[in-house]
Amino acid sequence: MMFLEFFIWGAWFVTLGTYLLRNLGASGTQVGVAFLTQSIGAIVAPFIVGLIADRFFSAQKILGVLHLAGAVLLWRASQAPDFSSFYPSILTYMILYMPTLALVNSIAFRQMQNPQKEFAPIRVLGTLGWIVAGLTIGWLNWEQTNSLQSTFLMAAGASALLGVFSFMLPATPPVKKGQSSSLGSLLGLDAIGMLKNRSYLTFFLASIAICIPLAFYYGFTNPFLNEVGMKAAAGVQSLGQVSELLFMLAIPLFFSKLGVKKMLAIGMAAWVLRYVCFAYGNGEGGYWLLIAGIVLHGICYDFFFVTGQIYTDNLAGEQFKSSAQGFITLATYGVGMLIGTLLSGRIFDSYQLTAGAHDWRMIWLIPAGIAAAVLVLFLLLFKERNAAAASTETAGADAAPRLAEAH
Incomplete structure (x- = not known):
């Protein structure tokens, strides 16, 4: 289940920008x-999971x-002749797909006796699925042969397979049947009181802001790598997931040694360094810079986003743990990525030199500058409280199951 869930996403999402262009x-x-x-x-997902899966029908x-x-929908997207006919299919698809990320976790947790020990090895197979998808695209040479339409067909086939397989999964009946929840609860707004903590408010705003440069990576890394001549770019990009996996396993150790502020700062600094590597890398003498930028994904994602999830969890208290995670997800993948995707597209268009050529140095230096500004403000404004620091001492021991939920 986990392997197919993330294979489907990785099969088309990484090369989407290149395909559209x-x-x-x-x-x-x-x-x-x-x-x-x-x-x-991501914004719609809480409604589908909270209003339907938790109350009326079995998750599987x-x-x-x-x-x-x-x-x-993926098959329809593959047949679209232009963007105007492609967009409705992919929009509808993502509204249906994003809730499945929560559903697979729910199904897995409900079948386990000891999730702290059992979940991580299962979730790792999801990351492996994403890696295999990228390696498959590279191995079949779809980017070089202009055959990226096939990525949607491959994803459609895997989606159909998982759809059928899902009905064979163990029964996972609704857990909140007959209960009601407010709109604020579904969106995680119950945890909004955490923003009264000035340091958490600083982290919260930094999380939204850092998702602006994140959108540049998601949207334009694959087109960039193909334009500068990297062969099997999607396969090479899977090194980022390998890095993410390795650093995820090491985070409990780093967390206990460094604490919240240093971990978050290292994560943001890695964003700056990544985009500088991309700005000055190329397919010839600067090839190693491209590889370095990709491999930095593990530090970029794990040190900021996963550390932030642990920090949020520690600060929330038992009553608002779920709401707090929903709140930060809504802020980052909802608000932050929304701003970032709109801005990155305009920046990309602004630095087009000729048909098929772009001033990539400027395209990458802009998100590097944004990340650097966020880092400086964070270092100046974030104060790591003694209580929060103390909580990091225990976070290392029980962080693994929460880390496993991160992508």
């Missing part, structure tokens, strides 16, 4: 709008229906 003649702004569907799906049945419908 090459095959459908899309603009950078349109590429940004396409990636914006992830944010829309909803998972099956969503993936079967998703297979049809």
